Amino acid sequence: MIFGVLAVYAALLAYGLPRPLHGASWTSRAPRLAVVMWLAAMISVVSVAVLVATLLFVPLHAIGDTLVLLVQWCGWPGHSLTISMRWTIPRVAGVVVSAAAVLRLLHVAVAVAGAGRRSRVRHRHDVRLLGRFHPALRIYILDHAGRSAFCLPGRSGGVVVTEGALRALPPAELDAVIAHERAHLAGRHHLILTATAVLARAFPAVPLFGTGHEELRRLVELTADDSAARRSAPHVVAEAVLRLAAPPAPVLGMANTAVRQRVLRLLTADPPLPRAAVAARGLIVVLLLFLPLVVTAVPALSDLGYHCS
Structure with a gap:
């Protein structure tokens, strides 16, 4: 259930948000806030992808319990992550897709960072030589x-x-x-x-x-x-x-x-x-950043008394 909710949420952000946010006139009136919102949406999608990949090995209740314990001061009462190494077809497919995505990301990151560094070195050389x-x-x-x-x-x-x-x-x-x-x-x-x-x-x-x-x-x-x-x-x-x-x-x-x-x-x-509009958009940014974690922690929140008993 939660797995499906996260997948739908990520799809809505990745494919449904760009057009209305790109066409919104308010972004030109508050560009700094718009930068934060675009970044929050991207971080949210990436975090969902990481959570979904983690759910291939770690049960949802274990992740949720850990998130709840991290924000409490009552200790870790016998809590441990349960990692199953039983290989199923969905798990194998998920691992292959996740590994391919990570390798692709690393390959592009190295290429982009390398190109940027070479460009900066060339410009610094020009400035030292001609400036x-x-x-x-x-x-x-x-x-x-x-x-x-x-x-x-x-x-x-x-x-x-x-x-x-x-x-x-x-x-x-x-x-x-x-x-x-x-x-x-x-x-x-x-x-x-x-x-x-x-x-x-x-x-x-x-x-x-x-x-x-x-x-x-x-x-x-x-x-x-x-x-x-x-x-x-x-x-x-x-x-x-x-x-x-x-x-x-x-x-x-x-x-x-x-x-x-x-x-x-x-x-x-x-x-x-107006301040009200800024506050409303700021709330959206907060939701984008924390909603995936909140959704993941829902099962643990329903059993909150257990953690501090």
Whole structure:
């Protein structure tokens, strides 16, 4: 029963949630909250997959009892996990599918992480070779005629602005661009996009992962725009985005994702979500994160008195 509930729940999230969440207008008004909701949904689906795989070996009541005991202070009264090694056709099939999924995930993770590392090493090499550090602005200036600005995560990274962008941007817009890129670094957006890229490439048939990754690319830009707009005026950030996006289009940086939507959003300045709406969506995030565990613990909760007797 619980096994089926978890499977249906995961399927609804993986295939039913992406379209309405992708089309929801509120995500542009509260991009940070939308990022959290997309991530919570992905974590929820992955956690259900792990729970379902665990249920192939460990009885549901044993997992539920363990979850209940973890949040109690009454000790572990003779409780132990029961693991059955009796091999049945469903169990063998489940183990094969689970092993294939894990191997696929590891293979893609190594490929994506390796590609990202090589890209960062190449860009750091270019910056060291062709760039210089500006101590007043605390940025690296790359000797390149193109207009671009981007950030390099990591201990030896930072914000990089090309000579072309430095000449094209007025001081206020340059300040907004630097604030935008620093928001990416502070928010660890590269880690979010790397993790979701792994899921999207490993399981392309799951819309939640593919659509979610593309949405998160847009949402982290909106989040960084908001951070820059708090330091500068929104119209200054919009002008900086347009200036950097003007032909020739940059390959890297601030102005290569959802430019038109971002500029319109900054110029129209829609009001933020009401507190009640934020609270309601925050509750959804909590449910996404904890509902699988609660469902798994239901049998143990019905016998709660036993654990503290």
